[in-house]
Amino acid sequence: MSNAPDAQQIDRLEVNASWLLRLRWVAVVGQLLTIAVARFVIQVELAMIPLLLVVGFTAVSNMAFAHWLRTHTRLPEQIRVRRDPWVLAAVMGVDLLSLTTLLFLSGGPANPFTIFFFVNLALAAVVLPTRSSWWLLLLAIGCLGVLLVFHLPLPELNQPVRAGPTHQLTLQQVGLVTAVALCAGVAIYFITRVTRELQERERELRLAELQRSRGERLEALATLAAGAGHELASPLSTIAVIAKDLARHLEGTDVPETVMEDVGLIRSELDHCRRILDGMTSSAGQALGEEMLPVTSQDLLNETLEGLTRRDRVVIDLDEPSACRSIFVPLTGTANALRGLIRNGLDASPTEAHVRVTTRIADESLLITVEDRGCGMSPEVLARAGEPFFTTKEPGQGMGLGLFLTRNLLQRIGGSLTLESTPNVGTTTVVRLPVMRPDQEPATIYRI
Numbered sequence: 001m002s003n004a005p006d007a008q009q010i011d012r013l014e015v016n017a018s019w020l021l022r023l024r025w026v027a028v029v030g031q032l033l034t035i036a037v038a039r040f041v042i043q044v045e046l047a048m049i050p051l052l053l054v055v056g057f058t059a060v061s062n063m064a065f066a067h068w069l070r071t072h073t074r075l076p077e078q079i080r081v082r083r084d085p086w087v088l089a090a091v092m093g094v095d096l097l098s099l100t101t102l103l104f105l106s107g108g109p110a111n112p113f114t115i116f117f118f119v120n121l122a123l124a125a126v127v128l129p130t131r132s133s134w135w136l137l138l139l140a141i142g143c144l145g146v147l148l149v150f151h152l153p154l155p156e157l158n159q160p161v162r163a164g165p166t167h168q169l170t171l172q173q174v175g176l177v178t179a180v181a182l183c184a185g186v187a188i189y190f191i192t193r194v195t196r197e198l199q200e201r202e203r204e205l206r207l208a209e210l211q212r213s214r215g216e217r218l219e220a221l222a223t224l225a226a227g228a229g230h231e232l233a234s235p236l237s238t239i240a241v242i243a244k245d246l247a248r249h250l251e252g253t254d255v256p257e258t259v260m261e262d263v264g265l266i267r268s269e270l271d272h273c274r275r276i277l278d279g280m281t282s283s284a285g286q287a288l289g290e291e292m293l294p295v296t297s298q299d300l301l302n303e304t305l306e307g308l309t310r311r312d313r314v315v316i317d318l319d320e321p322s323a324c325r326s327i328f329v330p331l332t333g334t335a336n337a338l339r340g341l342i343r344n345g346l347d348a349s350p351t352e353a354h355v356r357v358t359t360r361i362a363d364e365s366l367l368i369t370v371e372d373r374g375c376g377m378s379p380e381v382l383a384r385a386g387e388p389f390f391t392t393k394e395p396g397q398g399m400g401l402g403l404f405l406t407r408n409l410l411q412r413i414g415g416s417l418t419l420e421s422t423p424n425v426g427t428t429t430v431v432r433l434p435v436m437r438p439d440q441e442p443a444t445i446y447r448i
Contacts, residue, residue: 016127017069017088019194023123023186024062024095030182031055031102034113038106042171044156047105054101058094065091089132092124093139100143108151109144112176117144119183126191233274240270292413294326294436297359297366303335310346317358326436327366329413334433337406341370341429344402348374348427361435365415368431377421385419 035051038044068087099120103111117140124136157172247263295303298318305311345355353373360367377385381392386403407417414434421427 016194019190019197020088020091020123020127021062021066021069023190024058024065024091026186027095028055028059028062031058042156044154044171046154047152050105051102054098054105058098061091061094085129085132089124089128089136092120092128092136095120096136096139096143100147103147104151106152107154107157108147110154110157110172112172112179114144114147115176115179115183119187122187123190126194236270236273240267240274243267243270292328292330294328295331296323296326297368298323300327300329300331300335300338300368301357301359303331304338304342306335308339308342313346313349313354314342315354315356317356319358319360322359322361322366325361325366327433328436329433330409333409334413337409338368338370338431340402340406341431345370345372345374345427345429348372348376350374364435366433366435368433370429370431371426373426376423376425376427377419378423382419382421385421386417 032055035046035048035055039046039048096117099116103109103114106113121133121137121140124133128136157170157175159171160168243263243266247260247267250260250263301316301318305314305316308314342355342357349355349372356369356371358369358371360369377392386407403417410417410431410433416432418430418432419427420430
């Protein structure tokens, strides 16, 4: 059985590592302040140069640790799984050795700041896997054993300090109170902050997992709907042909007018069924598994407008720089998604109003904006827009899956969708798609 941590534990380690980095900087500043106060305020004779060298070494090691934190996330996950716990354990081991050296130069076990061994080990229990924490405990015991035998004595620790009119404490006792207060403060602050952040991360992970699971179920449902649409298309076409032939044969015959009306009703209802099936097939996202191709924004808009009804009400404003830049998308699926957004704008707008579609390049992305002058959406409706099966259309006019599946498709290919709407003014939908760099190979882009 492998001892390597899973992905959730790696995420936990990275959260802890960022906090450990900050705490080590606090420790460096605290050590410098403690040395300065002891030497220049309390007038304790200290080996200043060796002490400052130890603190400087801690600062340099923390710079290296910060560099590692910036770069290690670029490594493959398998390498990160192997390296993360051991790098953090090594950093905390260095802290134990640095603390041991500082105590060796300032009185050994008699120095009240020996209690910081406990803080380091408590933080190790939070930050590191169990095995690494036990190894650090053994290292701390060894360091304490060395300090019991080897250290530079500090007679000033027994120096009396007035604690009132009639009471005196030693410098060691005052230092012990200070050390305990600092240790408790550091431990409480660090552990509570890390615990709170980990709880937030876990909440986000659970939410993301629920959304992913729901998305997969809905995509399966949408794929099933698309398949049903294709299967039903053939018998409906047959019925439509037969209804047309029947109407032609009945023309000029002596049949009740109601029969001709029924035949006409059959044909109109068949057309309605066909429109529903076409909508199901389109919104179900035919592009699941579709090959991704390099296309220009001009190609994408041409495909989008192909077969679009009410084309005369759509105004295209194609920015020239964006017309020649390539994007890497499933052409049919992305065009269906954009076509659905334009249809939404047309449905929401008055019959005489136009829907404007514009394109431009921004931050190495192609932005496609669909603006309508419809009734807009209230903040409550806008907050729910994109939820599966939520729709403001009349029954039979939509399943409430189009916007949800469109957003899913765009996220899969590295894009995004944002909505802005003002009641009685209109709605603006912005689709962002990553633009291919001139030196970028198609194979390097995510394939659905």
